[in-house]
Amino acid sequence: MGLIQRAIEEIGIPTVSVSIVREYTEKVKPPRAVYLRWPFGHPFGEPGNVNQQAAVLGKVLEVFLTSNIPGEIVDLGWRWRRESYPEALWLSDPPRCKGSDPAPLKK
């Protein structure tokens, strides 16, 4: 994926990616990435979990907009199935567009 990201950036379109294997991203060095240590096939989280998917997207866009270090990998540190995600601000109170962090899931 990183090689494709590099080709798109090289043609003049800025890019951002979600990485779920940090080692690969460190080697291939795409311009901007958000890292989540989540299972393969789940870069945006669990099926049907709108708040979780929106939270990832919010952070991805924040990194897209603010990153100024080529090759930066931002580690969100969100644990798989152990976080509770609030409703995205742009869904509850548009046009607030900033992504929110989750809170630890209460057992």
Place this chain on the structure above:
Amino acid sequence: MALKRAIHRGISFLAARIPALADKLVDSFHPMSLDDVPWTKVAKPLEESRFAIVTTAGVHHRDQPPFDMADKNGDPSFRILDAETIETDYTITHDYYDHKDARNDLNVVLPLARLREMVAAGCIGAVAQQHISFMGHIDGLHVQTLIHETAPEAAALLKKNGVDAVLLTPA
């Protein structure tokens, strides 16, 4: 061939449930190591930007040819996804991850519904009509095909479509 594919799918099923096995699979693949980093400045405000998604999750429309699972080095080709129909007309050809959840909710790998919500809220400008899908398992000589042919072709298509920003998602 059917047996080989079944073995790959079985390993993918287990890797999704056993992190230590997933780590072993990660260690067994050695991606290209690069030094420089390409960089294009984000010049347009998000609320005016047209977004496209490029995924390597092996998603495609049902009437498109499936990715080649017989070649052990994978398939460097790509499929063009129509934003209007992909969510109701898709399948996934990719033996190297467990795509049960992505089959239930495409947003797990291709978050088009989440992007549309951001358009509706005025946070981003638009969602592109065309998105692009590869099958991420690419190795051997196909890596050169990807670098020199198919990835630049996909990039040129996005440029032609007036895309301002691209989000990439893995499998």
